[in-house]
Amino acid sequence: MELTERKKQILKIVVESYIDTAEPLGSKAIAEKMPGKISSATIRNELADLSEMGYLEQPHTSAGRIPSAKGYRLYVNELMERRPLSPEEQAAINDSLRGELRQTEQVVARAGQMAQSLVNYPTYAAADHRSAVTVKRFELLTVDDTSFIAVVMLSDSRVKSQLMTVDLPVEPSALPAMSHLLNTHFTAIPAREMNGKLMGLSDQVVPEWFLVLNRVVDYAGELLQDDGHTQVFTSGASRIMSFPEFRDIDKAQGLMHFMVDNKENLPVPTTDAPMQILIGPENVSDALKESSVVMASYDIGDNMRGLIGVVGPTRMDYATVAARLSYFAESLTRMFGKRELPAKEEEGNP
Amino acid sequence: MELTERKKQILKIVVESYIDTAEPLGSKAIAEKMPGKISSATIRNELADLSEMGYLEQPHTSAGRIPSAKGYRLYVNELMERRPLSPEEQAAINDSLRGELRQTEQVVARAGQMAQSLVNYPTYAAADHRSAVTVKRFELLTVDDTSFIAVVMLSDSRVKSQLMTVDLPVEPSALPAMSHLLNTHFTAIPAREMNGKLMGLSDQVVPEWFLVLNRVVDYAGELLQDDGHTQVFTSGASRIMSFPEFRDIDKAQGLMHFMVDNKENLPVPTTDAPMQILIGPENVSDALKESSVVMASYDIGDNMRGLIGVVGPTRMDYATVAARLSYFAESLTRMFGKRELPAKEEEGNP
């Protein structure tokens, strides 16, 4: 059976109406929305075809039609109008971005919050590294006999530090030498090689040194591993309950649990595309089988990619969400994608 | 009217049954649970008294009685059996605590998660400082012409650091001198005095220096202000929806929104007591008027206090929650309350 232009048009009407109202749409209502005069009986014939082809479904015999996941997919791929944002909408995004974010660490979390207020669906945000992070530099600072500060500068320009205490007293003068040793042996190598290297040194240094080196290398290993960016932030998760499809408390709980207490398993992009959409059953997690997710990514610095995901019912407003989210992600890249954060601007100056 | 021993006994039975089943309890059922033989008619007379005194209420005329907030309060203050944990329960807590937490920064978040699995109600966790945090020490490390690392050690032993870039190139040899200057003028003073002090120095140093000092002092100010511990973590928030009183989606949404997207406003202890309980309308936030909160705090290091809160319906199992939570908080204090984190123990050794 062929998917005629008219069938597509009908599908588009059904999808957009359902996105708007969450109510099935009947042949008569469709006929009224169609340009030209066509009878509802004709529409019914078309609807029967569309159902047979799998683009539409019926909640029950005497109800109107609603889109199937396949129908949404066609809509997203072909039918949806990818209208760019109006200048006003763009201005709103640029305004909210201006002067807000300063520390790299905060960018991710705030970006998620801003996206949520932009699209009015729950969002989540995370970041990951394009290539492996390594340590760029170590520095040990004296505090007292048994404690010192370890400063670790990472290849992505983050700097982490911690106060450490050891059991045996350490000669303060030894710290620079140890820093040097760390810098020559433990920079620019992946975490998994660190322990081996440390073992290789174990008989060349005195126990006090080894104690210190061990602590510092451990610490660096931790930093590289879960490099602080596996953390996922969600915003506005409870909004999911305002959608009629999640008025059912058990469904709502399932999804809330996933978004709030199981964030780490929210989907991440599987392609390099700037935007990816997962519709209903296309999701791997069971909890999301009745939801859709729109994901966009943006650059942070040279070597990091931020992720923003939008979660909604399958009938979410793909056109609007996609338009706003992609513009937002582009803006973020424009702002944070370069090497370094821009210097703080003077308030109110051009 | 007097609150006789028998009345208290009846109240206790009603509260505990309602905590267990969430169903109102009638005179006949109470009569069966009472020791000795008393007729339901007698119980009815007592119930009428208890209602009149405000300890019990009726959902509707032909239903049994349920406790009022005042009833719960009396129960918590006088009637509840504060049984200590069994050795098995204590062991379970100690086990889960062993070897888990290392970095001070993670203690708070993990403590909340562990508490949630312990009590099986949603929990939240935060920390705050007993007395104001100040900077204990500054350290500036050279990176290149226009960038350097600022390391700031705080009075609570946290160490924070960040890479900074300035517009004018800075003589690397000047950094130690600037560190010295910062250490002499900006340590041990509250954040609000910093800016004034910086202004006082503005005509004594060259512009390049001022640029650097400004950035560092700004950064320190930020650290002291929202000192990274206003952050609130929640665990198991979605569990709230399993309770029958929150099967209503709107109620559930209200509470979820509060716990997930508005965590910062969750209640904090108002007294120094080791444990505080807020019952229903005793809560200030509207969103919590139909819930109860049990809060406990514990020490982290010398100068910080961790907070764990448990959120549940007003009929939450106060006795169990209070017992477990207070033991857990005590254990945490025992473990982290001292000056410094204990050295990492060897696995499997006594």
Added chain:
DNA sequence: GTTAGCACTCAGGGAAAGCGAGTGCTAAAA
């Protein structure tokens, strides 16, 4: 002070009925 007895209240559940939106099919018209 306690108890038995009785009339009364009221939420919840189930059955029955009516409504109305929407369908599929048929046969005629274009």
Added chain:
DNA sequence: TTTTAGCACTCGCTTTCCCTGAGTGCTAAC
């Protein structure tokens, strides 16, 4: 071959009504 009008049929939803049973308050007797 496509479109249309017409019609019988389906089925979820809502409303109404009734019944049941748990529980109450009150009274009068123990």
